[in-house]
Amino acid sequence: MLKTIVVVILTALLAVSALCMIGPQIMIIVPLAVVAGIVLAILRSSVSLVCFGYPLTFGLVSACVGFWEVAGYERTVPFAISVALGVGGIGLIAAGLWKALPALPPQPVSDC
Secondary structure, X not given: OHHHHHHHHHHHHHHHHHHHHOOXXXXXXXXXXXXXXXXXXHOOOOHHHHHHHHHHOHHHHHHHHHHXXXXXXXXXXXXXXXXXXXXXHHHHHHHHHHHHOOOOXXXXXXXX
């Protein structure tokens, strides 16, 4: 149960941090995440899923910006593609964190 909570919280934090990619810094963040993902994949680490999923979460930011800036954008194919990429990125992050985090033993309840 504790592992599930940790994975959900970390996944949500990483998804929200995709807001940091707005602007020119995306030109540094995305290649760095992809290279880190490749290196970690070669080392057979499940954290590589997190690195590959993080840039994809920008799709949700893109969909959100388009929704607020363009009337009727939520009924377009680019909106659906952005949402699908973002949700796929969140799925990769959650899967990578789930595999990477150790199984946490249940904590005994202490008597008061």
